[in-house]
Amino acid sequence: MDNQVKEAPALPAYHTIPMAFLAAPAVEKEFDLLAFWHILSRWKWFILFVTALVTSGAVYKAKTDVPIYRAEVLVTPVTDKGGGEVVGNLSGLASMAGLNLGSGKGSGSNLAILESRAFLERFIRDEKILEIIVPKRPEQDRSGSNHDNDKNSKEMWDAVLIFDGILSVSTERKDGVISIVIEWQDRHQAALWANLLVKKLNDHLRNLAIQEAEKSIEFLNNELAKTQLTQLQQVLVNLLESQLQKIMMSKVRPDFAFNIVDPAVAPPEGVIVRPKRKQMVAIGLGAGLGLGIVLSIVFNMFLSRKK
Structure with a gap:
C-alpha cells in the first residue's frame, strides 16, 4: 500500500498593509499642524494687528460707556x-x-x-x-413747532x-x-x-x-x-x-x-453694575485673536490658489 502524503489545507491569504499607509494619518496630522504653524508664523504681524485693533475698540467702549x-x-x-x-x-x-x-x-x-x-x-x-x-436736544429748544403737545x-x-x-x-x-x-x-x-x-x-x-x-x-x-x-x-x-x-x-x-x-443709599463712586470693563476687554482680546487667525487662514488659502 503506497504511502500517500496528504496535503495540508491551504490557509487563507492575508494581505499585508504597507506601513506607510498606516502612518499616513499621523503624517497628515503632523503636516496639518506644521502648515497651521507656518501660517501663524507667516501672518503673525497681521494677527497681532487685528488683535490690537479689536482690543483697542473694546477698551474704548468700556471707558466711554456711561457707568450705571x-x-x-x-x-x-x-x-x-x-x-x-x-x-x-x-x-x-x-x-x-x-x-x-x-x-x-x-x-x-x-x-x-x-x-x-x-x-x-x-x-x-x-x-x-x-x-x-x-x-432735550438743542434743535428742539430752537424750533418753534406748533406740535408741542405731541412732542x-x-x-x-x-x-x-x-x-x-x-x-x-x-x-x-x-x-x-x-x-x-x-x-x-x-x-x-x-x-x-x-x-x-x-x-x-x-x-x-x-x-x-x-x-x-x-x-x-x-x-x-x-x-x-x-x-x-x-x-x-x-x-x-x-x-x-x-x-x-x-x-x-x-x-x-x-x-x-x-x-x-x-432704605436705598447711594453706592460709592465707581461701584457700578455696568459696563463690566474687565470682561469687555477680555472678550475683545479673545475675539480679536480669533478673528486675526481666521482671516490669516483665509488670506493664505486665497494666495495659495492664486499661485
Whole structure:
C-alpha cells in the first residue's frame, strides 16, 4: 500500500498593509499642524494687528460707556391684624346692607400699580424729572413747532419706557421681603428715586383707601336716612364706624402698604453694575485673536490658489 502524503489545507491569504499607509494619518496630522504653524508664523504681524485693533475698540467702549449704578430698597407688605378682625366681624352685616368690605388689596396688586404706566407717568410729572430721563436736544429748544403737545406726549411716552427699563421689582425671596431696584447713571438720583417710589406708592394707596371709605360712608349715610328699621340702622352705624376707623388708620400710618426695611443709599463712586470693563476687554482680546487667525487662514488659502 503506497504511502500517500496528504496535503495540508491551504490557509487563507492575508494581505499585508504597507506601513506607510498606516502612518499616513499621523503624517497628515503632523503636516496639518506644521502648515497651521507656518501660517501663524507667516501672518503673525497681521494677527497681532487685528488683535490690537479689536482690543483697542473694546477698551474704548468700556471707558466711554456711561457707568450705571444700582440702588436697592427693601420693603415688606403691611399686615393689618386688627383691621382684618374688624372686617371679618362686620362682613356679614355689610352683606345685609349691600356693601362689600374687602380686607384690602394684596401686595401683588399694589406692586402692579407701582409698575403701571399711569403711576410712573404721575411720578415723573410730580418729581419733574422728564428732562433728566429724556434730555432735550438743542434743535428742539430752537424750533418753534406748533406740535408741542405731541412732542410732550412722545417725550413722556419715551420717559415712561426708559424708567420702566431701569426699575425692577423682585418678590422671589422666601422671607417675604420685596426688592425694588433702580439702575441709573447718577448714583444719588438712583437712591433718591428708589426711596421716593415707595413713599409715593404708599401715599397713592392711602388716598385710594380713603376715597373708597368716603364713598362707603356717603352710601351708608344715605341708607341710614332712608331706613326705619332699628336693627338695620344699628348695622349701618357699625359699618360707618368701621369706615371711619379705616380712614383714621390710613391717615396715621406713614407706611400704609409697605414698610421700608432697608432704605436705598447711594453706592460709592465707581461701584457700578455696568459696563463690566474687565470682561469687555477680555472678550475683545479673545475675539480679536480669533478673528486675526481666521482671516490669516483665509488670506493664505486665497494666495495659495492664486499661485
